[in-house]
Amino acid sequence: MTSIDFSEMQRVRKLFDDLQGLFQRYLPNVDPDLIYDLLTRLRENPGVTPTYTLEIYTKKEVNTEKTIDFIYRITGAMATVYDNGTHYVTNQKLSLDTLKNISDLKDIIEITGAPTTLGCWFSDSIRRRGI
Secondary structure, three states, X not given: OOOOOHHHHHHHHHHHHHHXXXXXXXXXXXXXXXXXXXXXXXXXXOOOOOEEEEEEEEOOOXXXXXXXXXXXXXXXXXXXXXXXXXXXXEEEEOOHHHHHHHHOOOOEEEEEEEEOOOOHHHHHHHHHHOO
């Protein structure tokens, strides 16, 4: 059995806190769990862009049509709108750059998401057929 080196564990905690600080600094509206999950998947399988169901929450006063258009231009995915135009949901392939571009939209409150396979085949097959 190996002994625990508490100074090393403190270093791990410090590095984790630093990483969380970077998440907050550069992607302040994005759920840190989403960032961590995305980075882990990209590291484990760098040749595959993972697909996520993203949930984007906005302030009440946003223009729904413009927000849908912005999301579409950034992601290529059409958002479904809920909660009187304050909750947008997409299924899309996701990169860190795409996540940053969405996060930089005006009036974004929070972005959460989870990995999915839903919609991947459909959206890819539509693009290939030019529909």
